[in-house]
Amino acid sequence: MSRVAITGGAGFLGSHLCERLLADGVEVVCVDNFVTGRPANVEHLLREPGFRLIEHDVTEALQVPGPLAAVLHFASPASPVDYYRLPIETLLVGSTGTQNALELAQAKGARFLLASTSEAYGDPKVHPQPETYWGNVNPVGPRSMYDEAKRYAEALTMAYRNARGVDTGIVRIFNTYGPRMRADDGRAIPTFIAQALRGEPITVAGDGSQTRSVCYVDDLIDGIVRLLWSWLPGPVNIGNPHELTILETARLVRELCGSGAPITFVPRPKDDPSVRQPDITLARRELGWEPRVAVTDGLARTIDWFRADLRELARAA
Ligand code: NAD
Ligand code: UDP
Numbered sequence: 001m002s003r004v005a006i007t008g009g010a011g012f013l014g015s016h017l018c019e020r021l022l023a024d025g026v027e028v029v030c031v032d033n034f035v036t037g038r039p040a041n042v043e044h045l046l047r048e049p050g051f052r053l054i055e056h057d058v059t060e061a062l063q064v065p066g067p068l069a070a071v072l073h074f075a076s077p078a079s080p081v082d083y084y085r086l087p088i089e090t091l092l093v094g095s096t097g098t099q100n101a102l103e104l105a106q107a108k109g110a111r112f113l114l115a116s117t118s119e120a121y122g123d124p125k126v127h128p129q130p131e132t133y134w135g136n137v138n139p140v141g142p143r144s145m146y147d148e149a150k151r152y153a154e155a156l157t158m159a160y161r162n163a164r165g166v167d168t169g170i171v172r173i174f175n176t177y178g179p180r181m182r183a184d185d186g187r188a189i190p191t192f193i194a195q196a197l198r199g200e201p202i203t204v205a206g207d208g209s210q211t212r213s214v215c216y217v218d219d220l221i222d223g224i225v226r227l228l229w230s231w232l233p234g235p236v237n238i239g240n241p242h243e244l245t246i247l248e249t250a251r252l253v254r255e256l257c258g259s260g261a262p263i264t265f266v267p268r269p270k271d272d273p274s275v276r277q278p279d280i281t282l283a284r285r286e287l288g289w290e291p292r293v294a295v296t297d298g299l300a301r302t303i304d305w306f307r308a309d310l311r312e313l314a315r316a317a
Pocket of ligand 1: 008033037038056057058073076077078115117173175
């Protein structure tokens with residue numbers, strides 16, 4: 001049976017990855033310091049014999065006893081609200097944390113998979129974005145702690161591949177949504193759902209004409225698992241090319257929630273990318289992957305989960 005380590009395994013994406021790999025018969029060691037993740041995300045996995053949870057900050061030396069077939073480095077604050085609040089931590093987990101995870105992979109002879117981001121393209125001047133596009137990133141702007149940390153992490157991953165012979169892969173993840181996002185993480189979809197369900201004004205930034213292309217979590221995880229067990233170095237874009245304006249997204253969420261909440265327009269953050277859509281030609285061709293869940297279905301499933309989660313939070317308060 002193969003065994004993997006997942007840093008950031010108690011986060012939104014990490015917890016879905018843990019679940020999927022366990023279901024595939026893989027043993028999983030989850031390493032997380034809960035800075036933005038929640039123990040509750042993996043609580044139900046603690047009774048699985050193949051699952052182990054280690055509370056640890058991966059910017060400190062990282063050791064995992066026993067063999068590992070792969071190290072998946074997913075630890076990092078990921079929502080703008082989180083990384084604005086944690087700028088140094090974000091840069092450190094992208095730099096020192098990535099190096100520690102690469103060293104672990106090298107020591108174990110394991111494949112290394114880096115969770116990179118569409119933010120590597122910044123505010124793109126090429127649309128949709130193929131992996132060959134180098135991006136348009138402000139190195140000293142308000143999002144730079146995240147964008148540049150990930151770009152450095154990609155460069156470090158390539159250096160370990162070329163100079164140290166580590167088998168590496170890089171996935172550039174585009175906006176993904178689904179159960180276990182935090183209602184307060186500030187990202188558009190969880191924010192809009194929580195506002196719509198509470199009947200509060202839905203806060204659309206700017207005039208809402210900026211676009212994102214949103215992928216349901218199960219589709220994303222399937223693409224990541226295919227890349228994990230492939231030989232591809234990447235970077236490989238994984239995301240759903242279905243592009244919506246943020247105003248369209250807000251209206252769709254409101255409708256699917258059956259909510260009468262008003263839409264209110266709030267100031268747009270500086271350097272907020274205007275458009276984003278993955279070119280997934282490479283993933284289609286090399287991994288035989290493409291997303292399957294329609295945005296209305298994915299949003300409906302996510303809204304159902306949020307209804308229960310918000311009830312739980314209200315009961316606990
Ligand atoms: P998340 O915040 O839910 O998960 C990140 C996890 O990493 C959390 O559990 C957090 O506690 C943990 N973590 C952070 N710093 C750590 C440290 N120093 N040591 C140990 N654990 C640490 O975010 P997410 O949306 O699940 O994102 C997971 C990864 O995917 C991130 O690397 C993110 O950059 C990348 N990504 C996500 C998206 C998306 O749409 N969700 C898009 C692009 C890239
Ligand atoms: N956004 C918004 N209202 C919110 C939160 C976000 O209009 O309450 C906008 C944000 O300005 C951006 C888009 O939605 O244009 C996506 O933001 P998110 O934080 O979800 O993802 P990212 O900017 O990282 O792609």
